[in-house]
Amino acid sequence: MVQIRLTNTRTRRKDPFAPIDPADVRLYLCGPTVYDRAHLGNARPVLVFDLLVRLLRHVYGDRAVTYVRNFTDVDDKINAEAQRRKIAGSALSLEALIAERTEETIGWYHADMDALGALRPDHEPRATEYIVQMVEMTRDLIAKGHAYEAEGHVLFDVRSFPEYGKLSGRSVDDMIAGARVEVAPFKRDPMDFVLWKPSSDDLPGWDSPWGRGRPGWHIECSAMSAALLGPHFDIHGGGIDLQFPHHENEIAQSCCAHPQAGFANVWLHNEMLQVEGKKMSKSLGNFFTVRDLLDRGVPGEVIRFVMLSTHYRKPMDWTEAKAAEAEAVLRRWRGLVAGIEPAPSPAPAVIDALCDDLNSAGAIAALHELAAKGDGAGLLASAHMLGLLMPDMGSWAEAGDAAAAQIEVLLAARLEARKARDFARADAIRDGFAAAGVEVKDTASGPQWSLAPGFDPEALSALVRARGR
């Protein structure tokens, strides 16, 4: 069996991956807060974990992997959006407005991630479905002396957990010295964080031993991972920005609630996304969602390819140039594998690259080499390993039947003109193809065509009409 190696944030090393139970490899990815469309940065951990899950299933078997990704549907941003709709005159109750907002956002999220070829996780728990478990875990943490109640809040006592800060390499004292922590008067220590907080009447809330309230952000992942994967599982991940405080706090909660379990063995964090060399932000005007790109005609497969062409632990720069290059490569490859059945297994070079800390860029290089050798079957099987060249994701690269028929007619006319040595006429058709976004290649076995990025069906029709004159 091949050996997978992964860089573990906890150990700061690339370690051989050894599952707790090879028959049930368990992963948890921190999912989105469902208050708005997913932006491009949200897609990165999804694609990294998608690749990881595909690799784990390849190595350990399709049924031997359990992949959990949550939806955070308790959040002040969701509440704010619901309140905005209420103020705007909605007749629905606040609870109904919140449900409406989260439902539609989850629908968008599924549609957008599906478009990128990301497999759905085995479980997609919502925070609101696990309030009971969160309350129970909070109660347990108080009983074990790791949390305390103060003014309707329940706070985690960071000083009760000596390991606090280990994941992110910080010490509580250093962080306090940084003087950027919010000091609430009822906290024993400025770094203590909220497990439960009171809700006013205009906010969603649940009954608890500490009154009507709602959970803090971090407790949901501790409660849901324990419920679905158990207190000890294999891999936990997300963006590097979650390393602190979110994952640090999850570790504190889970390890204190289940002292012997160990929580997640491997912590996997992806670096952040940039756009044209700059941080993606609303203020810089370079902020966009996955849907924005899809609507602009950038195929999901192209987004996926660009994302995978940079190693997950490096900052990834989204540029128009990369998208154009990716599109050209995918068109060429799709042409190469058209009508070919995939080989029985992916190329060893591709598996080796992926096993080496998910070296997707190295795997893509190996795909290039397969393509250069003309090994279409190997290319197809190996690309499938990366979720590329999938049969159901190629419609963007294909012409409709009508366009195909028109192109065939024009190709026949050009051939006729060339036979008659009427090169002016033949070249006019060729130029027309180029203008319409149809790429024609004259090969030894006759002309082959494909669609270029700017394909224009109108221009093609006009070309057919012009030929009649």
Next chain:
RNA sequence: GGUGGGUUGGCGGAGAGGUUACGCACCGGAUUGCAAAUCCGUGAAGACCGGUUCGAUUCCGGUACCCACCUCCA
């Protein structure tokens, strides 16, 4: 101020203590009515300063610059 990451050829982007990464672009050749595509081939690199070593772009130390996190954030 604290923590972590980065700096590779024209551009993108990997691995490896010594042997071509790979892709795009460029250049030369084959091919073509001329092209495009394709094929063959050439060239081009590792921020800076030290150290270890027979040998470092790869390991170690320092400097500079960049980025992220430390506050909701993937």
